Amino acid sequence: MQDFLIQTQHLRYSYGRQEILKGLDLQIPKGSIYGFLGPNGAGKTTTIRLLLGLLHPTGGEIKVFGKRLQQNRLEVLRQVGALIETPSLYKHLTARENLEVMRRLQGIEKNRVEEVLEIVRLSADADRLVKHYSLGMCQRLGIALALLPNPELLILDEPTNGLDPSGIREMRELLKDLNQQHGKTIFLSSHLLSEIEKTVTHLSIIHEGKVAFEGAIQELQQVAIHANVLEVEVTNTLMAKEVLLNNGLAVESLGGDWLRVAVQNKSESAALNQLLVEQGVSVTGLVFAQQSLEELFLSMTETSPTVGSISSSSPILV
Numbered sequence: 001m002q003d004f005l006i007q008t009q010h011l012r013y014s015y016g017r018q019e020i021l022k023g024l025d026l027q028i029p030k031g032s033i034y035g036f037l038g039p040n041g042a043g044k045t046t047t048i049r050l051l052l053g054l055l056h057p058t059g060g061e062i063k064v065f066g067k068r069l070q071q072n073r074l075e076v077l078r079q080v081g082a083l084i085e086t087p088s089l090y091k092h093l094t095a096r097e098n099l100e101v102m103r104r105l106q107g108i109e110k111n112r113v114e115e116v117l118e119i120v121r122l123s124a125d126a127d128r129l130v131k132h133y134s135l136g137m138c139q140r141l142g143i144a145l146a147l148l149p150n151p152e153l154l155i156l157d158e159p160t161n162g163l164d165p166s167g168i169r170e171m172r173e174l175l176k177d178l179n180q181q182h183g184k185t186i187f188l189s190s191h192l193l194s195e196i197e198k199t200v201t202h203l204s205i206i207h208e209g210k211v212a213f214e215g216a217i218q219e220l221q222q223v224a225i226h227a228n229v230l231e232v233e234v235t236n237t238l239m240a241k242e243v244l245l246n247n248g249l250a251v252e253s254l255g256g257d258w259l260r261v262a263v264q265n266k267s268e269s270a271a272l273n274q275l276l277v278e279q280g281v282s283v284t285g286l287v288f289a290q291q292s293l294e295e296l297f298l299s300m301t302e303t304s305p306t307v308g309s310i311s312s313s314s315p316i317l318v
């Protein structure tokens with residue numbers, strides 16, 4: 001049976017009357033790099049605060065390492081390293097001094113400072129003042145601080161937010177290294193699939209307080225492969241739309257003489273063409289388009305799903 005380091009069941013949270021999480025079910029496999037994805041304001045930081053016991057759920061349950069968080073908070077959180085938004089650092093101290101302060105406070109052995117500096121690749125800059133660090137270096141120092149007690153699980157809130165492309169690349173490499181060489185399970189949030197799709201092994205997508213997708217990245221890629229659309233140019237869009245709708249197809253106007261129709265695969269273009277011609281509509285253009293992962297993510301998190309959106313109720317071509 002798969003071992004999950006974090007499990008939430010029907011997790012609910014409200015700020016006053018605003019219900020942010022409406023029954024969130026998450027399962028984070030041990031050994032994974034798990035991306036927690038959702039648009040701005042979806043409730044990612046709120047979920048992370050709940051996972052760290054900084055907020056209390058209004059409903060549902062959280063288990064970390066198989067134990068109920070509320071009853072075992074201190075014991076459980078000892079094995080969790082976290083970075084929420086930008087790390088709190090002493091800017092007038094060096095990286096080594098920042099780590100040293102935390103090491104002493106937590107009663108950790110001295111050589112751990114050198115180890116974590118090496119892991120986050122800051123050894124060469126360890127004696128520079130943090131106020132001269134780039135944002136990417138500050139983020140890596142934040143991760144080094146979280147790593148001091150050698151936790152099994154890391155929870156990171158948007159660790160690539162605001163980083164330039166080279167900072168994002170360094171962060172990706174660091175996360176993979178932490179996972180593969182140091183055995184850490186990593187839960188990270190992001191609002192951009194493109195930033196994390198090369199890094200994560202698993203992910204979930206939240207939309208309107210619930211999970212719209214959860215699974216391995218390959219499963220999402222499979223969904224995208226099957227999420228095809230046909231773009232059709234016709235002489236009479238009104239009539240074409242009626243024919244397609246009458247045949248149970250999801251149709252969207254693209255402007256001009258073009259319509260977009262959801263299909264299962266390329267071979268269905270011929271059937272659609274025939275259907276329109278038989279009903280007296282001339283087809284002057286047909287383009288088959290496969291959704292990218294990013295388009296799939298956007299369609300899953302749009303307020304009203306469109307033709308390209310994927311759900312078990314997505315219409316399928318005859």
Ligand SMILES: Nc1ncnc2c1ncn2[C@@H]1O[C@H](COP(=O)(O)OP(=O)(O)OP(=O)(O)O)[C@@H](O)[C@H]1O
Pocket residue numbers: 015020038039040041042043044045046047191
């Ligand atoms: N302390 C608070 N009091 C009231 N509402 C809040 C508070 N914190 C967050 N919210 C609201 O809860 C919703 C979710 O916020 P949250 O920060 O969890 O989203 P997020 O997915 O992390 O977004 P972002 O990517 O923008 O950080 C938003 O509508 C936000 O305005």
